[in-house]
Amino acid sequence: MIVSGLLTSVGINFALCIIFFTLYSVLRKQPGNYKVYAPRLLAEGKAHRPSRFHLNRLVPTPGWLKNAWVPSEDQLLSYSGLDAVVFMRIIIFSLKVFSIAGFIGIFILVPVNCSGNQLHDMDYVNITNNSLEVFSISNVNNGSNSLWIHLGAVYVVTIVVCYLLYTEYRYIASKRINYFCSVKPQPHQYTVLVSNIPVSKGSSVGASVVNFFTENHPATYLSHVVVHRKRKVWTVANAVRNYYRTFINHRRVKKIADAEVNLNVNVNLNVRIDKSREEVQAAFVSFKTRYGAAIALHMLQANNPTQWLTEQAPEPQDVYWPFFSSTFMGRWISKLLVILSCTLVTILFLIPVFIVQGLTNLAQLESYFPFLNSILTMSIVSQVITGYLPNLILQVSLKIVPPIMKVISSQQGYISVSEIERSACHKVIWFTVWNVFFANVLSASAFSLLFIFLEFKDIPSKLAVSVPAQASFFIAYVVTLGWTSTSSELFRVIPFVGSLLSKPCSKNSNENNFSVPSFPYHQDIPKILFFGLLGFTYFFxxxxxxxxxxxxxxxxxxxxxxxxxxxxAPKYESAGKFWPIVHDTTIFSLVLMQFIAFGIFTLKKLPHATAVTFPLPVFTLLFNEYCRKRFLPIFMAYSTETLLKKDKEDENDPDMAQFLYQLRSAYQHPALVPTTYSSSHSDTLHEPLIPTAQVRG
Incomplete structure (x- = not known):
């Protein structure tokens, strides 16, 4: 790609960003759009509709920028939780790293690259006709001592990144501990999920749990809630709801006024309920202290290690209930299907990748479609096709990947939505690295890619040839997938269009009938990390x-x-568990950069620089191992010191008795949540459809 093609892509995307910013600054002030641009504030009663029309509602204003900038990290923590803080720390970390790398790259490496004549002399008169490779390391002469400057830059950036990674890991680990110590008691801190519960003939899961934990944890055991199969529980709940709707419709036919009746529907479904109480051999077991729950969680409960399996319970609103409907064999088969599904999605996605690669090569495109020669020779058309269209196709294709990976991850047997999203985050990251980076860089079929990576010793040299050649493509990728996509997140294109389409159909609907979305960490964290990978691999x-x-x-x-x-609005709080994913991905990006540097110096016939590069990946991997030993355990479990300190603080809390009482029913299945049906269509607490919590008196 020549400079003019890149400038065309930058111009188009910059214009789109300005349009999105302008439209957002106007549309956000319209009361009818509060559900789109401020649903959380609206749900919390902080978005007030103006009593009269003001002209400034139609004028773009930048006030929202100040409102977003001013809140401190502590305010963001109290409002959106530690996961939101960690997400913003990822961006801050990236800004720090690439500010330093950018200074080195632009003011030191670019002049060195332009001074070479490996490709051709630079045209300073008509600079837009220069190929972008003139500004890259490809233009440095083979064997030139200037390449030592590039090696020094790789060393400096490696040291800077490792230092910043260490300080961020330490900072977030301390934040995680402080956050745990500062929050009020939470149900998941006192609860473990126990599965594979052995049940003797003629007994029940609940009786087995009571007998086992009163005998083995007599001082700390509090209560338990047995898990029931989803389908049959929902059958009962839906039967009651359907009966209620039928009754209301029948009453309306008879024209009975709403004010005359306020009836609590209490349907006698005893026989049906008895049949529906099919229990899963799993239960949420709660304890009187956090330390008691931790002992049950981390100790082997029985001589048979396949029975009485324990894992940390998620927050009640974070539980993924469909998991409990799977059998052991079903979960084992589902893991195989997940592997096959991920492989199939990866292979299918190579189709748009090959289309994109064809568009970036005009000569190849003309050979396939000779009737387009007259059009492709037009300057503006060729610039749009090579600079903008390929990344637009890739952007549209990538939009469907995170939802697909989340659906696939939901079949792996995770018990919480947060675990599903972290698993999907992993999948999206490696999918993007494989299909967007390696597939575009190597421009090969899936089988060719496989054979390339089986020949491990040839990887650095192949990457040294292929990666620099795709620099212009990935610069345009950053502009399109970065600038425009992020600006469209502000504008919220799909929710806005959906709101416009639904307004004619919802004039008489309840204005409060809307949901507040949760942040899609599995979608946005991989995007940031992939841009970080591009920055590391291309900065030198x-x-x-x-x-x-x-x-x-x-x-x-x-x-x-x-x-x-x-x-x-936060749907769950993992207390920063996404950060280890960030750390591991950054380490991978560093090692990839070092492997490419190893291949580049070999290709450029500078053997001594090649030898000096070798210690870098060794140092980086040793550093990673140290961080895993030093910080990762903090993200897996809390220490005895922390748990006992927190338990002692709560001994004098007058609200603890009420909390422990409410803890007994915190993990009831949603279908078993107490419900009252009234003629006013409002639901209030009454009695559960099925009694499930067995409590030790």
Whole structure:
């Protein structure tokens, strides 16, 4: 790609960003759009509709930028939780790293690259006709001592990144502990999920749990809730709801006024309920202290290690109930199907990748479609096709990947939505690295890619040839998938269009009938990490990518803060468990950069630089191992010191008795939540459909 093609892509995407910003600053002030642009504030009663029309509602204003910028990290923590803080720390970390890398790349490496003549002399008169490779390491002469500057840059960035990774890991680990110590008692802190519960003939799961835990944990056992199969429980709940709707419709036919009746429906379904009480051999077991729950969680409960299996219970609202409907064999088969599904999605996605690669090569496109020659020779058409269209196709294709990976992850047997999203986050990251980076870089079929990676010793040399050649494509990728996609997140295109389409059909509907979305961590964290990978691999190969990355991270910082404050409400709190994913992916990106550097210096015939590069991946992997030993256990479990300290603080809390009483029913299945049906269509607490909590008196 020549400079003019890149400038065309930048111009188009910059214009789209301005349009999105302008439309958002106007539309957000319209009361009818509060459900789209401020659903969280609306749900919390903080978005007040103006009593009269003001002209400034039609004028774009930047006030929202200040509102998003001003809140401190502590305020964001109290409002959106630690996961939101960790997400923003990912962006801050990226800004720090690439500010340093950008200074080195733009002010040191670019002049060195332009001074070479490996490709051709640079045309300073008509600079837009230059190929972007003139600004890359490809233009440095083979064997040139200038390549030592690039090696020094790789060393400096490696050291800086490792230092910043260490400080961030330490900071977030301390935040995680402080957050745990500062919050009020939570049900999941006192509860473990026990599965594979052995049940003797003629007994029940509940009786087995009571006998086992009163005998083995007599001082700390509090209560338990047996898990029931989803389908049959919902059958009973739906039967009651359907009966109620039928009754209301029948009453309306008879024209009985709403004010005359306020009836609590109490249907006698005893026979049906007895048949529906098919229990799963699992239960949420609660304890009187956090320390008591931790002992049950981390100790082997029985001589048979396949029985009385324990795992940390998620927050009650975070439980993924469909998991409990699976058998052991079903979960084992589902894991195999997940592997096959991920493989199939990866292979199918190579189709748009090959289309994209065809569009970036005009000569190949003309050979396939000779009737387009007259059109493709037009300057503006060729610039749009090579600079903008390929990344637009890739952007549209990538939109469907996170939802697919979340659906696939939901079949793996995870018991919480947060675990499903972390698993989907892993899948999306590696899918993007494989299909967007390696597939585009190597421009090969799936089988060719496989054979390339089986020949491990040839990987650095193949990457050294292929990666620099795709620099222009990935610069355009950052502009399209970074700038425009992030700006569209601010504008919320799909929810806005959906709101417009639904308004004619909902004039008489309840204005409060809307849901507050949760933040899609599994979608946005992989995007940030992949841009980080591009920054690491290209900062010394084609440093021109860094300013565009800094533009993306700056946009992401202000836009995501705005969305976290106004749009998204936390659905769960994992207390920063996404950070180890960030750390591991960054380490992978560093090692990939070092392998490419090893291949580049070999290709450029500078053997001594190649030898000096070798210690870098060794040092990086040793550093990673140290961080895993030092910090990762903090993200897996809380220490005895922390648990006992928190338990002692709560001994004097007058609200603990009430909390422990409510804990007995915190993990009831949603279908068993107490419900009253009245003629006014309002639901209030009454009695559960099925009694499930067995409590030790």
């Amino acid at each position: 190969l084609a440093p021109l990518i860094i300013p565009f990355l800094l533009g993306y991270f700056s946009l992401a910082y202000i836009i995501y803060r705005n969305q976290l404050l106004n749009v998204y």
